Amino acid sequence: MFSISVQDLHKTYPGALEPSVSGLSFSFPRGIIAGLLGPNGAGKTTTISILCGLVRADSGKVQVFDLAQDVAHREAIKRLIGIVPQQIALFPQLTAVENLVYFGNLYGLKGKPLRDKIDEFLLRFGLEKNGHKEVYKFSGGMKRRTNIIAALLHDPQLLILDEPTAGVDVQSRNLILQFLKDYNQQQGVSILYTSHLLEEAQSLCHEVAVIDVGRLVLQGQPSQLIQQHPECRNLEDVFLHYTGLAVRD
Amino acid sequence: MLRLLATIRKEWLLLIRDRGGLALLFLMPLVLITVMALIEDAPFRDYQELKFDVLTVDNDHGRLARYIKEGLEHSGQFNLVDTLAGQAVTEAAAKKLVNEGDYKICIVIPRGATAAIVSNANRIVNDLSKRMGLPAVAPVKSRNDSLDVTIYFDPAAKKAFKSSIHQALDNFLTQVETDLLLERIKQQLRSREAEAADTFAIQLKAVGLREQATGPTKQIDIIYNSVQHNVPAWSIFAMFFIVIPIAGNMIREREDGSLLRIKLIPGSYLAMLTGKMLFFMSICVVQFYLMILVGIYLLPLLHLPRLSLGHTYLPAFVVALCIGLAATAYGILVGTVFKTPNQALSFGAISIVILSAIGGIWVPLEVMPPTMQFIGHLTPLNWGLEAINDIYLRNGGLQQVWANAAKLMALCGVMLFIAARVEKKRMG
Numbered sequence: 138m139f140s141i142s143v144q145d146l147h148k149t150y151p152g153a154l155e156p157s158v159s160g161l162s163f164s165f166p167r168g169i170i171a172g173l174l175g176p177n178g179a180g181k182t183t184t185i186s187i188l189c190g191l192v193r194a195d196s197g198k199v200q201v202f203d204l205a206q207d208v209a210h211r212e213a214i215k216r217l218i219g220i221v222p223q224q225i226a227l228f229p230q231l232t233a234v235e236n237l238v239y240f241g242n243l244y245g246l247k248g249k250p251l252r253d254k255i256d257e258f259l260l261r262f263g264l265e266k267n268g269h270k271e272v273y274k275f276s277g278g279m280k281r282r283t284n285i286i287a288a289l290l291h292d293p294q295l296l297i298l299d300e301p302t303a304g305v306d307v308q309s310r311n312l313i314l315q316f317l318k319d320y321n322q323q324q325g326v327s328i329l330y331t332s333h334l335l336e337e338a339q340s341l342c343h344e345v346a347v348i349d350v351g352r353l354v355l356q357g358q359p360s361q362l363i364q365q366h367p368e369c370r371n372l373e374d375v376f377l378h379y380t381g382l383a384v385r386d
Numbered sequence: 387m388l389r390l391l392a393t394i395r396k397e398w399l400l401l402i403r404d405r406g407g408l409a410l411l412f413l414m415p416l417v418l419i420t421v422m423a424l425i426e427d428a429p430f431r432d433y434q435e436l437k438f439d440v441l442t443v444d445n446d447h448g449r450l451a452r453y454i455k456e457g458l459e460h461s462g463q464f465n466l467v468d469t470l471a472g473q474a475v476t477e478a479a480a481k482k483l484v485n486e487g488d489y490k491i492c493i494v495i496p497r498g499a500t501a502a503i504v505s506n507a508n509r510i511v512n513d514l515s516k517r518m519g520l521p522a523v524a525p526v527k528s529r530n531d532s533l534d535v536t537i538y539f540d541p542a543a544k545k546a547f548k549s550s551i552h553q554a555l556d557n558f559l560t561q562v563e564t565d566l567l568l569e570r571i572k573q574q575l576r577s578r579e580a581e582a583a584d585t586f587a588i589q590l591k592a593v594g595l596r597e598q599a600t601g602p603t604k605q606i607d608i609i610y611n612s613v614q615h616n617v618p619a620w621s622i623f624a625m626f627f628i629v630i631p632i633a634g635n636m637i638r639e640r641e642d643g644s645l646l647r648i649k650l651i652p653g654s655y656l657a658m659l660t661g662k663m664l665f666f667m668s669i670c671v672v673q674f675y676l677m678i679l680v681g682i683y684l685l686p687l688l689h690l691p692r693l694s695l696g697h698t699y700l701p702a703f704v705v706a707l708c709i710g711l712a713a714t715a716y717g718i719l720v721g722t723v724f725k726t727p728n729q730a731l732s733f734g735a736i737s738i739v740i741l742s743a744i745g746g747i748w749v750p751l752e753v754m755p756p757t758m759q760f761i762g763h764l765t766p767l768n769w770g771l772e773a774i775n776d777i778y779l780r781n782g783g784l785q786q787v788w789a790n791a792a793k794l795m796a797l798c799g800v801m802l803f804i805a806a807r808v809e810k811k812r813m814g
Contacts, residue, residue: 189650215652224643228396230403235396242392243651243658271403287647 139164139200140295140327141171141188146197148183148351157183158194159351165344167202170321170328172342172359174335176380180351181331185297188329189220202294219293223300225280226287229273233264233283236272237290244291251290258286263312278309285313289320295327296320302337314341335373339363347376354379389653393661400635401669407631411673415624419680423616423690430612440464441480441492448500450562454493454535457558477536484538491543491551494536502533503563511570524570535559613691617681618774619747622767624677625670625706625713626741629734632666632717637727663714670710671703696777701784705777708794709770715801716766722805741765769793 142164149156158180165171175181186192187199190211199206201214227236234255241251259265262282272280285301298317302310314337321328332338338345339359347355355362359372369375401407440458444451458464467489468475480492508524515521535555539548639645648658681693695702717734724730742748744758745767751759762768773790776782 191646191649212652215650218650220647220650222643222646224641224646226643226647228400228644229642230400231396235399239392239396240647240651242388243648243653245388245653247388 138167138203140167140169140202141165141329142198142200143184143188144198146184146187146199147195148180148187148192149195156351158187161197161348161351161353163346163348163353163356165327165329165346167327168321168325169343170317170330170341172338172345173329173331173348174338174345174376175348178350179348179380181348182299183351184348185220185299185329185331189218189297190214216291217294219288219291219296221285221288221296221298221301223303225272225284227272227280227283230271232269232271233259233275233279233286234268236283237287240287241290246290254290255286258289261316262286276306276309278305281305281309282313285316292324293326295329297329299331300333301330302332302334310337317341335376336371339372345372347379349380389657390661390664393658394665397635397662397665401631404631410630411624411628411669412676414627415620415673415677416680416684418624419617419620419677420684420688422620423612423681423685424688426616427612427690430615437462438464438490439467441475441483441489442466442468443475443477443480443492443494444468445477445497446495446499449566450500450503450535450559451495453562453565454495454555454558457561458493458554461554481538484540487540487542490540490547492538493555494538496533496535499533499535501527503566507563507566507570510567511574514571515574520574524574611691613681613685613693614779615750617677617685617693618778619742619771621674621677622709622770622774623738623742623747624673625709625770626716626738626767627735628666628670628673628710628713629717629720629738630731632662632714633721633724633730633734634727635662636718636721637724637730659718663711663718666714666717667707667710670713671706674706674709694778696779696781698777698781698783701777701782701787702774704784705770705773705787705791705794708773708791708798709766711798712766712770712794712801715798715805719801719805719808722808738767741767744768746771766794766797 144162146158146161147156148158161180161184173181173184183192187194188201188206190206202217204210204214204217206214227233228239231239237255237258238251241247241255246254255268256265259268262285264279264282264286267275267279272283275283281301281304285298288296288298296317301317302313305313317328317330318341320326330338330342342359344358345356345362346353355375357365362375363369363372366375366378369378401411442451442455442458444455455466455468459466470479475492477492477494480489480494483489484492505525505527509526511524512526515523537551537555539551636645639648649655678693678695682695686692720730720734720737724733744762745751745765746754746762747767751762751768754762769790773787773794776786776790780786
């Protein structure tokens with residue numbers, strides 16, 4: 138039983154010389170925290186966009202909880218997924234609560250159940266005193282935490298986070314990572330996480346897939362991958378071993 | 387419905403916290419309408435409402451000069467000036483003053499003008515008397531002089547102004563000549579039969595002129611003045627300026643990822659787009675009626691005419707809705723097509739200014755060259771203005787405005803279709 142299954146995925150954007158994804162295949166079991174890692178231009182964003190149904194693949198098969206990502210299942214998959222984009226996808230002029238009420242309403246949630254849920258998440262993310270402050274007044278870490286809450290309101294089965302800790306301070310990063318671990322353990326929610334912080338990925342993820350130039354280059358549990366490469370001290374060394382030292386655009 | 391209401395609430399909260407946007411939507415048009423109505427008040431006034439100083443050089447000192455002077459004064463348009471610094475105005479001095487622009491017009495009545503008219507009337511009476519077998523006794527001049535009343539205009543005077551003065555003076559001359567002729571005929575007949583002459587009357591005008599309303603009501607006193615033009619015109623301009631907040635809002639949502647988040651939420655994006663459209667359309671309608679209130683209550687305080695609204699209110703509401711929808715759809719199209727706020731805002735603002743200039747917002751279409759009039763009739767701002775004028779000036783109802791309202795709705799549909807295609811292509 139997989140949360141995500143990708144088989145022989147191909148995608149070339151119109152006008153692009155090179156494919157963004159070329160024969161990519163990987164899968165993650167349900168209920169784990171999975172890391173999708175790769176250098177810039179590896180194809181992570183394209184893969185996530187195809188998983189969410191935002192971009193149509195040229196060919197290949199994508200399944201989310203055994204549902205094929207196609208027109209027939211697109212809406213059902215959207216209900217299962219909560220996505221935390223890399224950008225702060227909130228309205229800066231609205232307060233955190235107003236943002237969360239709006240996104241909750243879009244998911245069909247309303248009234249006291251929604252307000253209780255918002256209050257609970259604000260508390261868990263240490264934002265209970267700032268819920269009625271406009272988001273543009275927030276620090277980077279507070280924005281990131283609110284950005285994550287907006288993806289959790291509808292109780293997704295699969296949480297996709299695109300660099301959720303980019304640009305945040307140590308305390309906020311620690312809180313976010315601890316929440317993700319707890320959320321995964323307590324709710325059994327599957328998590329797909331992308332990051333360039335490999336130390337973070339090593340400590341958070343049960344399993345990682347490393348992709349480069351649109352292909353899978355490596356997959357496994359971080360600890361096992363490190364063990365398989367005695368010359369590597371950590372996941373970052375393994376990553377560099379496979380993707381090289383050349384700077385990517 | 388929840389998604390739609392949530393979107394309306396969200397847009398409302400965003401708007402009330404955007405003071406610059408609020409000023410752009412409500413304060414800017416208020417100032418614009420007031421300023422434009424004041425600036426264009428004089429050019430819009432009929433010549434009948436304006437008074438000009440007219441230099442008169444009377445070399446005749448007869449009946450013709452008196453008639454012309456009385457006629458000009460009676461019209462209420464002219465202040466006659468026949469002396470300057472206690473001296474009678476001479477033709478040379480008058481010419482100089484008019485040429486320098488100190489006066490717009492000078493009328494020179496030549497010496498012997500009345501005598502020439504009297505002589506001409508006598509000649510006609512004598513001729514008629516002869517043909518009727520009566521004695522021709524009225525004195526006539528031996529020479530048939532050709533005299534002209536001379537008019538000097540300020541070189542900068544407009545053609546329409548010259549034309550109206552020409553026409554007025556021509557009427558006075560005809561009037562004097564006719565009066566004298568009739569008087570001479572009466573005198574001739576009175577000399578033959580005094581009793582009959584006592585009851586003798588000639589009604590010269592068998593057919594008169596009467597102004598009637600063309601609309602369903604009898605109201606004919608709505609004058610197309612500065613307020614009547616500028617209030618609806620600049621209200622429509624302001625409504626279309628909603629392209630700025632809508633396009634900016636859409637691009638910001640796309641850039642900060644909130645649009646992505648919205649699109650990843652199950653359910654139709656159409657409900658959210660409809661909520662956005664309904665909200666901004668409502669803002670447009672509020673703008674419209676706020677500006678109408680300015681025309682009714684504020685502008686009269688500045689000694690401008692009060693805005694007249696016609697006799698039915700529903701058609702204006704329908705037209706305001708249609709303009710609001712077209713303006714909102716234009717904002718959505720601009721916000722979809724352009725990638726950066728700078729591009730969208732510059733294009734949006736400049737395109738509205740151009741469309742308004744072409745569409746008769748700045749100056750009525752009627753004063754433009756025929757080609758520009760043709761182009762102007764193709765712009766949505768003109769459709770809106772025409773529909774409002776049909777209601778406010780021509781007392782029209784839904785029947786009169788449906789064609790322009792339908793054009794606005796059709797344009798709204800086309801723009802939304804194009805926006806949907808562009809967005810679909812982008813997502814692909």
